[in-house]
Amino acid sequence: MSDCWKGRCLCGAVQYHARGAALAQLICHCRDCQRASGSAGLPVVVVSAAGFSFEGEIRSYTITGGSGMPTTRNSCARCGSLLFGTPQHAPDIVTLYAGTLDEPSRFRAQFVQFTCERHRLDAREPGVEQYSGRAP
Ligand SMILES: [Zn+2]
Ligand SMILES: [Zn+2]
DSSP states (O other): OOOEEEEEOSSSSOEEEEESOOSEEEEEOOHHHHHHHTSSOEEEEEEEGGGEEEESOEEEEEEEOTTSSEEEEEEETTTOOEEEEEETTOTTEEEEEGGGBSSGGGOOOSEEEOGGGOOTTOTTOTTSOOOSSSOO
């Protein structure tokens, strides 16, 4: 009941707030998530749209994704941080991009999807040197 997911963009102009437990937590490695984020994929917390709200000016971009369904990705209009998705085929959910959470350590992936599109740029690659901070 006290579950609440809060996050914000890089510049702080957009903040979001989602009440309620996560409906799912996953990492998506689809090409759309890679291109949208410029990264190996996106950690996603799925929440109920009913408990979701945000403040600030966003910019939205809609594309028909790998699922064949149009989905909208929402970014800060000022700094461009990719914040959350609003899938049109599932208007009852919002997908929070977990890197923008105030407490990202709460994230616990339950599954990973689109591993078929995962590339070696994924930093979690086993057998590769890993540093807790910046690489020397
Ligand atoms: Zn911003
Ligand atoms: Zn994806």
